[in-house]
Amino acid sequence: MSGSRQTRPAETIQPAFASTDDVAARLRTTGYLADEATATATYLADRLGKPLLVEGPAGVGKTELARAIAGATGADLVRLQCYEGIDEARALYEWNHAKQILAIQAAGQRDWDQTKDDIFSEEFLLARPLLTAISRTEPTVLLIDEIDKADVDMEGLLLEILSDFAITIPEMGTVQAQRRPIVLLTSNANRELSEALKRRCLYLYIDFPGADLEKEILASRVPDLPENLAAEVVRIVGVLRNLDIRKKPSVAETIDWGNTLLAMVNAETPEEHDGRVSDSMLKRTLGVVLKHRADVLTAVRELKLD
Numbered sequence: 001m002s003g004s005r006q007t008r009p010a011e012t013i014q015p016a017f018a019s020t021d022d023v024a025a026r027l028r029t030t031g032y033l034a035d036e037a038t039a040t041a042t043y044l045a046d047r048l049g050k051p052l053l054v055e056g057p058a059g060v061g062k063t064e065l066a067r068a069i070a071g072a073t074g075a076d077l078v079r080l081q082c083y084e085g086i087d088e089a090r091a092l093y094e095w096n097h098a099k100q101i102l103a104i105q106a107a108g109q110r111d112w113d114q115t116k117d118d119i120f121s122e123e124f125l126l127a128r129p130l131l132t133a134i135s136r137t138e139p140t141v142l143l144i145d146e147i148d149k150a151d152v153d154m155e156g157l158l159l160e161i162l163s164d165f166a167i168t169i170p171e172m173g174t175v176q177a178q179r180r181p182i183v184l185l186t187s188n189a190n191r192e193l194s195e196a197l198k199r200r201c202l203y204l205y206i207d208f209p210g211a212d213l214e215k216e217i218l219a220s221r222v223p224d225l226p227e228n229l230a231a232e233v234v235r236i237v238g239v240l241r242n243l244d245i246r247k248k249p250s251v252a253e254t255i256d257w258g259n260t261l262l263a264m265v266n267a268e269t270p271e272e273h274d275g276r277v278s279d280s281m282l283k284r285t286l287g288v289v290l291k292h293r294a295d296v297l298t299a300v301r302e303l304k305l306d
Contacts (some may be wrong), residue, residue, distance in 0.1 A: 013049035013180055016073040016139065017042070032061070032068035033217050042069060043203040051162050051183040053147075053198065056206035059250020065206070066143040069182060078181070080129035082150035088157060092167060096124045120171035133181045134167050140181035147197075148187040155197045160230040162200055166187075208229045208241060209251065217251060222258035227294035229265065232277050233258055236303075237289065245295040245300055253289045259283075259290050279305050 017023045021067060023046075024039040034042070042065070045052035054062045056247065070077040080091055093291065100119040100240060107115045127135065157252060165177035185201060209217065214234045218225065225233075241248040249257075257278040283305045290296050300306060 014049075015047050016075070016182070017046050021041065026066075027055075027068045029278060030071040031067040031220060032064060033213060033220065034068075035209075036066075037215065038065065038204060038206065040191040041202055045184075045202050046182055048202070049180050051185055051201040052204060053155075053185045053187065053201035054206060055187045055189050055202045057208065057248060058188050059248075059252055060206045060208055061251055062184075063143065063145055064205055066145075066184045066186075068139055069184070070141040072183070073139055073141070075141045076136070077141050077143060078129050078133040078136075079143045079145055082144065082146045082148075082154065084151065086147055086150050086154060089128070090155065091128055091130050091154065092254060093128050093169065094126050095120070097128050100124050101105070105136070122172075124171075131167055131175065132239070133183075133204060134161070134165060134175055135178045136180050136181070140179070142183045144179040144185040145186045146188060148190045148193060152194065155194050159196055159200060159247035186248055201266050208248070210233070211238060214238075214251065214254060218258050221255045225258050225262045228278070229261065230258060233261060234279060236282065239303070240289065240299055243295075245290065246292045247290070247295060255286045258286065260285050279303075 019027070020036070020039045020043045021044045023162075024034050027034045027042075028041070032253055044050070054065060056062055066079075067077060069075070071178070096133075103119050104115060107118070108223070133140050135164070145156070147155070162183065165180055166174055168174045185197075208214075211234050214237070215230055219227070220232045220235060222230070236255070237249050237254050261277060261281065264285070283300060286296050288301055290299060
């Protein structure tokens with residue numbers, strides 16, 4: 001990124017996956033078990049060079065998909081975590097003003113035009129996630145996480161950047177992506193995103209997995225958990241998700257609960273648990289999968305654990 005930046009055509013898209021089957025197989029090597037819809041959307045985003053907007057409830061594996069794609073392709077993951085009030089300086093770049101002031105003081109009586117060229121150079125530029133991802137020549141996955149938490153103005157900025165994968169720095173010129181990153185935007189659907197942004201992206205909705213897939217995920221992450229106990233865990237998590245609670249258990253919390261119950265079962269004799277989650281054990285460990293007191297009370301009442 002040195003010197004004056006000039007606009008130049010982006011390189012031809014270099015797909016990382018050969019087919020949807022290749023996507024599923026390579027994601028599986030990272031521990032991510034993708035269904036057909038996820039594998040297809042990932043393949044198309046990679047092949048077409050289009051951003052992929054991934055929506056769904058919290059905890060279904062949206063962010064994990066980006067990590068898995070990076071792991072499967074040998075790419076580096078660059079993450080922009082969105083939040084209310086995030087601005088261009090935190091998303092794109094900003095100047096290191098303290099360092100610039102020191103440089104001006106050190107320059108003494110030098111001509112301003114010469115000084116300006118020095119202080120508005122790469123040495124004084126603080127690249128944030130979007131500029132970092134656009135500038136890289138190595139394989140990159142850009143994760144724009146929880147875009148629904150950002151203000152609407154941020155959507156306009158993303159539309160501009162993702163339309164041609166270029167960023168203009170007035171003092172230095174335009175940075176054009178030489179190697180297009182794979183881009184994923186995630187949303188928990190806390191607010192409706194603009195139609196313009198949606199049109200720019202491919203779309204994927206990830207819901208909580210079905211029982212069979214969740215059992216497979218649990219078996220891959222907690223391989224020592226007995227099959228019948230894993231099935232019981234998945235069944236009860238499914239029941240909890242159907243309750244009127246504030247936060248439904250995520251897949252990660254299912255895995256945490258599997259590890260918790262395995263540790264407790266290992267401390268008991270087979271006769272004490274008989275391959276099932278006892279009411280006592282369930283009540284004692286609800287805090288692993290439910291994180292609000294009202295949710296715990298609802299579960300205790302609905303599951304008749306009193």
